[in-house]
Amino acid sequence: MDIFTLFVLLLSCRIHAVGAQVKLSPKTLTVLQGSEARFTCTSNTQWSVMVWLLEGSVVLTISNLHGVLRSANLHVAAEPAAKGDGWVFVLKNTERLHQGQVTCDLQGIDRKTASLYVQEKGSVEVFSNKLAFRGQSVLFECQAAGWYPQPTLYWQVDDKKVSQGEYNITSEESGKSLFTVTSNLSVKAVKSSRVHCLASVSALPTPLMSSVNLTVVTEVVREEDDCTVLQALTASLAALLLLLLLCICTVLCYRQRRQAKASPQEVIRFDQSVNGRNLVAKATGGTVNMGYSSEGPTDAVCNELTVETRSQMDFVTFYKVPDLVSSSNLSLHSESEAQVSLAEENSKNVRRITTV
Numbered sequence: 001m002d003i004f005t006l007f008v009l010l011l012s013c014r015i016h017a018v019g020a021q022v023k024l025s026p027k028t029l030t031v032l033q034g035s036e037a038r039f040t041c042t043s044n045t046q047w048s049v050m051v052w053l054l055e056g057s058v059v060l061t062i063s064n065l066h067g068v069l070r071s072a073n074l075h076v077a078a079e080p081a082a083k084g085d086g087w088v089f090v091l092k093n094t095e096r097l098h099q100g101q102v103t104c105d106l107q108g109i110d111r112k113t114a115s116l117y118v119q120e121k122g123s124v125e126v127f128s129n130k131l132a133f134r135g136q137s138v139l140f141e142c143q144a145a146g147w148y149p150q151p152t153l154y155w156q157v158d159d160k161k162v163s164q165g166e167y168n169i170t171s172e173e174s175g176k177s178l179f180t181v182t183s184n185l186s187v188k189a190v191k192s193s194r195v196h197c198l199a200s201v202s203a204l205p206t207p208l209m210s211s212v213n214l215t216v217v218t219e220v221v222r223e224e225d226d227c228t229v230l231q232a233l234t235a236s237l238a239a240l241l242l243l244l245l246l247c248i249c250t251v252l253c254y255r256q257r258r259q260a261k262a263s264p265q266e267v268i269r270f271d272q273s274v275n276g277r278n279l280v281a282k283a284t285g286g287t288v289n290m291g292y293s294s295e296g297p298t299d300a301v302c303n304e305l306t307v308e309t310r311s312q313m314d315f316v317t318f319y320k321v322p323d324l325v326s327s328s329n330l331s332l333h334s335e336s337e338a339q340v341s342l343a344e345e346n347s348k349n350v351r352r353i354t355t356v
Helices: 002-019 217-260 264-284 299-312 327-346
Strands: 022-025 028-032 037-043 049-054 057-063 076-080 085-091 100-106 110-119 123-126 130-132 137-147 152-157 167-173 179-188 193-200 208-216 318-320 353-355
Touching: 022 100, 022 110, 028 037, 037 100, 037 110, 049 085, 057 076, 085 100, 123 193, 123 208, 130 137, 137 152, 137 193, 137 208, 152 179, 179 193
Parallel strands: 028 110, 130 208
Antiparallel strands: 022 037, 037 085, 049 057, 049 100, 076 085, 100 110, 123 137, 137 179, 152 193, 167 179, 193 208
């Protein structure tokens, strides 16, 4: 009878264990060295003792009645789970030696195992800024050192990712299982650019980046050329304005000299006019009126009229002021009237001169 009862108890425990469910999450966790690792273990059945193990070694024990039992490992702690009947295992300040299997063991019920990966962040550096001529190929070198595992390295030029086929990558492992990755990128100098080298591992939220400048010399020269062109244009405009000013001054001086100096034709015409008046004054016994001037065309038109008048006239009709004519000149006056009659037949233009 006692044997039968023991058998029934064992069978009931076995059936109860089969129906129990233990959940451990996450199944895989990757963290950076120095950060926290958190795993949650829950069960849908009543349990008494929960044991946490790292790589098979017990690091923390939790009693369902008394809570977390004191542990000698200062890197571990536990918190009650927000949902369900369970606890959160916290591994503080993780190191590479913590990497491995993390196990949650519910005594007498079930156990679950998860994987913990600890990665190490190194440094990344691109060596020196570059100065190049347009069209020249420029070589950039980037080194990512002290990483675990081997980091992913890639390039960007002005925030545009460079195709992997345009650069090479070499890697080597040091004695502490840390990786150093070196990469070379050749860039054709088309314009001034910002060159970035980035390195990352899966646990790193944002890649580490190092940047340098590529300066194309021709762009600086082009700015100087622009200044030279501007200076040349300004000088040309200044020379053109100066030439225009000289032309204006020359024209003004020429006109002033022309007005100041009488033309030879005007001098000849003036002499002819004075001689004619003197002859008339002698013939009539009068005096020449120097204030008289004829009303008619001037300059070129006057010259033409003077030539035509001289060719068509042989005699000129004179009208005298009666009260100034003496008796001794009556015979001369009669002869002049006879000659005027002939001049009227041959001349169409008559010039009248008043003598006083």
